[in-house]
Amino acid sequence: MSRGRSSWIIATGQAWKLYVTVAGFTGALGLLTAAFFSLTSGGRLFMALAACGLFLGAATFVWFTGTLRCPRCSAKLVWTMVSSRPHSSWVIDLAALDHCPVCKARLDQVGASPH
């Protein structure tokens, strides 16, 4: 644990977006779980709950891909990573980014410099 090496997401003040995303996916998962269990009691609510869960999950993902941006060039970094990395490691690569893959700005320092 060395000082000054926190993730760029925290350094650029965008950590709250991660919490909103986690909350959105948790809600979507809860709805899908409720939909699944509604099948055991007749399934009348299944379509409604499943549709809400899928919509919330999709909306959360779309928002997340568009909201985490490079503070200098506004590149959509989630989308850049999703489309350029194997889906098993893009989350880790995203959190560990040092430089913007688009404009090469140092992500953990752009927030501190008045540019």
Ligand SMILES: [Zn+2]
């Ligand atoms: Zn950039």
